[in-house]
Amino acid sequence: RTYERVLRLTDLTIDATEQATFRRELLRWRDGIAELYLGGRPAPERHRELLHVLLLMSREAARQRAYVLA
Numbered sequence: 001r002t003y004e005r006v007l008r009l010t011d012l013t014i015d016a017t018e019q020a021t022f023r024r025e026l027l028r029w030r031d032g033i034a035e036l037y038l039g040g041r042p043a044p045e046r047h048r049e050l051l052h053v054l055l056l057m058s059r060e061a062a063r064q065r066a067y068v069l070a
Helices: 002-016 020-039 044-056
Strands: none
Touching: 002 020, 020 044
């Protein structure tokens, strides 16, 4: 149910976002999460890649990559 929650929170964020470029990147990221959700099999490497991309969407979060992805 975790991916379901991630998709819901992403949808809410997309709805609240006015900046078109950020919205487009969130939609692209959401597609990756939906792919994991529908895949039905664990894909840890893809999960890690998507987490990395998410962290890059915020300057503050990007600084934490070494700690989060270690």
